Amino acid sequence: MVPNDALTLGRRIRARRVELGLSLQEFSDRIGKAPSRVSVIENGQRDLRLSELQDIATALDTSSDALAQSGELSERDALEIEFLRAQRTPLYASLGLPEIPVRKSLSDETMQAMLKLLGELTELHSTRAATPEVARLANLQLRADQRERGNYFEELEREAEALLRAVGYREGPVSMDTVKQIAEHLGFTLHAVTDLPYSTRSITDSERMRVYLSASGVSRSRSVVLQALAAHVLGKREPVDYGDLLQQRVETNYLTGAILLPESSAAPLLRASKQRRDLSIEEFRGHYGVTYETAAHRFSNLATQHLEIPVHFLKVHESGAVLKAYENDSVLFPTDALGNVEGQIVCRWWSARQVFTTDQRIGTYSQYTDKPAGTYWCTSQVESGPGGSYSISVGTKFSEAKWFRGRDTSVRLRSDCPNPSCCREPEEELVERWGERSYPSARMNSSLLAAMPTGTFTGVDRVAVLEFLQRHTPESP
Incomplete structure (x- = not known):
């Protein structure tokens, strides 16, 4: 043989x-x-x-x-x-x-x-090509760190304040002109192009100090520009592992939010709203002209530090899967055996799921929910994006609901999750009728088994990026 x-x-x-x-x-x-x-x-x-x-x-x-x-x-x-x-x-x-x-x-x-x-x-x-389980463990640690500090990063607040002060910002919404001034203050110029690689939101040329944006979305590019500038300000380089990748995203997103909704004006605004017992994420969003998600996330940065209100934040896909989560109010999110939240299915009786079933998808929806950890008040709103619709929710304990607009809602539901009998087990009649006569074909997440690529940022086509930069670099004289 x-x-x-x-x-x-x-x-x-x-x-x-x-x-x-x-x-x-x-x-x-x-x-x-x-x-x-x-x-x-x-x-x-x-x-x-x-x-x-x-x-x-x-x-x-x-x-x-x-x-x-x-x-x-x-x-x-x-x-x-x-x-x-x-x-x-x-x-x-x-x-x-x-x-x-x-x-x-x-x-x-x-x-x-x-x-x-x-x-x-x-x-x-x-190590770089580790399975997503490594990313989930890194995310678990990162969320614990955020909870410990109340999701407030003082050093990033100071960085945002210094940038705004440098360009003469006073108050009100941070306009695209102000963002452009920040870019110029840092030595960058902004360029709208029609051939930005599909896998990117922006590309930074650190040699010629240029930030390239898609011409089709330049009118809503404040966050995209600021995230690119934040990476430069914070000295970020290509991440070495999942923990580094996630930490970078948290910090660049935080600094972006701190510039768009500055602490110097946002904190007094929120304190005044609390005093009137009229805290509203929608009102907060409207004041600064940002998305509901940006306003809700920024509120979670400032609520505990400036209002002494513990809160939780959720971004949930219409399928019920958690995409982003934060809490320091002891609410019990759905988790796997290791404590990971992202990807888990939210109880269908929570506000984050109920908002999809009501006729109040236009505007905000509020409800009280009796949960195993106590009664919570939560307000949710639906936004659309790539891949479908998403609910953005901010909630707090029953005792803190008195400070929020929408506390007078009469909607009150009960959730016993993670007890399977709450909403995860079908009725016996349905099991008897269809239990052995059905076989669903699951929609597999394309990134389920994806590893962290080597030599490039996650999800970015590096060849396309470098070819793009070459096209936009003038030939040497």
């Missing part, structure tokens, strides 16, 4: 030849092949047919079974095999290096050093 491992078999053939004292030419003459072809066999560069192995075994005064089942290889042979295998991996091919032939002049120390370097590279790429 011919073994599949051509490298090992080739080394055993060579070892037997050397044991018999045969030169490469003598052995070649015995089997009627050119020395170059014998070298290819001994170096494991092609598989042997059974008839070829039998001819070789006869020439070496042994049997094919003996060659295939010989004992351990010498240390040198084993090292050479490991070295050759390492050069045949996708990782080695991606480095663009030539294959290093194994000769007698190649020392053991050189091969061992190369293997050590390749091993370190493999470990690095294995």
Whole structure:
């Protein structure tokens, strides 16, 4: 039987030849092949047919079974095999290096050093290409850090304040003109283009200090520009792992929100609304001309720090899956066994799901919900985006609802989740009628098994980005 491992078999053939004292030419003459072809066999560069192995075994005064089942290889042979295998991996091919032939002049120390370097590279790429489970664990830690600090980052607030002060901002909504002034203050110019790669929202040319935006969405590009500028201000580079990637996104998004809804004006505005018992995310959104999601998330930054109100925030897809979540009011989000929230299904009796079933999808919807951790008040609004509709929700404990507009709602529901009997188990009649007569085909998330790409930011086509920059770089005189 011919073994599949051509490298090992080739080394055993060579070892037997050397044991018999045969030169490469003598052995070649015995089997009627050119020395170059014998070298290819001994170096494991092609598989042997059974008839070829039998001819070789006869020439070496042994049997094919003996060659295939010989004992351990010498240390040198084993090292050479490991070295050759390492050069045949996708990782080695991606480095663009030539294959290093194994000769007698190649020392053991050189091969061992190369293997050590390749091993370190493999470990690095294995870490970067870890499964999404690593990302979820990193996100779990990040959410715990946010909870501990009340989702308030003082150093980023100061950074936003300094940028606004530098361009003479006073109060009110931060206009696109103000954003442009911030860019110019940092040395950047903004450019609308029609050929921005599909996988990107913006591209920053740090050499010529340019930020490229899609011409089709330039009128709503404040956040996109500020996120690009935030990465520069915070000195962000390509993330090294999932934890770094998530931390960067949190910080750049936070700084963007802190510029669009400045603490210096937003905090007094919210305090005045609380004093009137008229806190409203919709009113907050309207005052600064931002999306409901941006206003809700920014409210979660400031509520505990300036209003002493613990809150929770949810972004939920119309399918019921959690996309973003934050809490410091002890509400019990749905979680997996490790405590991860993102991707879990929200109870259908929560405001985040109920808003999809009412005729109040235009405007805000509020309700009280009796949950295992207590009674909570929550307000939700639906926004549309890529992939469907999403509910944006902000909630707090019953005792804090008195400060919010919408506290007078008469809607009050009960949720026993995570108890399966709450909303996750169908009625017995339906199970009896359809339990064994149905087989749904699940819509698989395309990123379910995706790993963190190497050499590029997640989800971005690096080739398209670099080609884009090349197109927009004038030729040197």
